[in-house]
Amino acid sequence: MRIAIVGGTGKEGQGLGMGWARAGQEVLVGSRVLERAQRVAEAINAAVGRGAATGMLNQDAAAAGEIVVLAVPYDAHAMTLQDIRESVRGKILVDVTVPLDPEKPRRLRIPLGGSATEEAQALLGPETRVVAAFQNISHTHLAHGETNACDILVCGDDADARQDVIKLAGLLGLRALDVGPARNARVVEGLTVLLMEINRRDKGRGAGIRITGLRPD
Numbered sequence: 049m050r051i052a053i054v055g056g057t058g059k060e061g062q063g064l065g066m067g068w069a070r071a072g073q074e075v076l077v078g079s080r081v082l083e084r085a086q087r088v089a090e091a092i093n094a095a096v097g098r099g100a101a102t103g104m105l106n107q108d109a110a111a112a113g114e115i116v117v118l119a120v121p122y123d124a125h126a127m128t129l130q131d132i133r134e135s136v137r138g139k140i141l142v143d144v145t146v147p148l149d150p151e152k153p154r155r156l157r158i159p160l161g162g163s164a165t166e167e168a169q170a171l172l173g174p175e176t177r178v179v180a181a182f183q184n185i186s187h188t189h190l191a192h193g194e195t196n197a198c199d200i201l202v203c204g205d206d207a208d209a210r211q212d213v214i215k216l217a218g219l220l221g222l223r224a225l226d227v228g229p230a231r232n233a234r235v236v237e238g239l240t241v242l243l244m245e246i247n248r249r250d251k252g253r254g255a256g257i258r259i260t261g262l263r264p265d
């Protein structure tokens with residue numbers, strides 16, 4: 049699969065890109081600056097030992113990707129979505145964004161639209177299926193391929209798209225759970241702030257969540 053990562057030069061985007069490249073997928077690393085994207089793509093290729101990743105401008109990556117992941121800070125969320133709106137039409141957009149307050153980055157900024165995910169869906173319109181995922185996994189786990197670190201909660205208003213994103217997480221070796229419609233992203237996004245608080249007290253970086261009590265497959 050050709051997976052575009054808008055904001056792919058960041059910590060979370062690089063972690064995801066590295067994971068999918070390791071899993072044999074084609075990764076398009078997006079950035080506002082081509083050279084930055086190319087540098088990150090080269091680093092991924094050197095790490096996996098093949099030409100799995102290509103650096104591109106965000107809009108070009110979004111246009112070329114079969115599925116598009118958005119991994120930018122919340123204060124760049126709406127603007128970046130506007131930039132890639134036409135390029136993602138008809139595709140799945142995986143939104144990784146956590147709406148943190150840029151003034152106080154450990155604090156949740158409650159989005160006017162309910163959650164970043166719902167805002168993305170409203171902005172992109174019904175022809176693009178927005179799915180929230182990966183908000184609760186630290187980039188450090190992704191970078192090191194630590195697949196037992198936590199579960200991935202997946203929500204969005206299209207059930208088939210949620211299943212596709214669960215498979216995308218499966219490519220990284222991660223267990224992902226369908227947690228229903230986009231409005232549930234309010235909880236999923238908010239959980240990250242609790243994990244950040246735990247990390248702060250624990251002086252760690254890797255707190256995650258694990259759902260227990262599930263029936264065995």
Ligand SMILES: NC(=O)c1ccc[n+]([C@@H]2O[C@H](COP(=O)([O-])OP(=O)(O)OC[C@H]3O[C@@H](n4cnc5c(N)ncnc54)[C@H](OP(=O)(O)O)[C@@H]3O)[C@@H](O)[C@H]2O)c1
Pocket residue numbers: 055056057058059060061078079080081084085119120121122123124128144145146147148182183184185186187188240
């Ligand atoms: N870090 C984590 O462990 C983690 C975990 C779960 C979820 N998340 C969420 O994932 C998203 C990305 O996190 P991150 O830690 O990777 O963030 P980051 O490193 O601060 O930023 C990611 C990328 O976004 C682009 N960017 C930054 N400011 C921008 C702006 N004003 N306009 C457009 N693009 C901009 C930059 O790419 P270019 O400069 O190359 O364009 C940057 O490399 C955030 O919403 C975060 O809350 C992060």
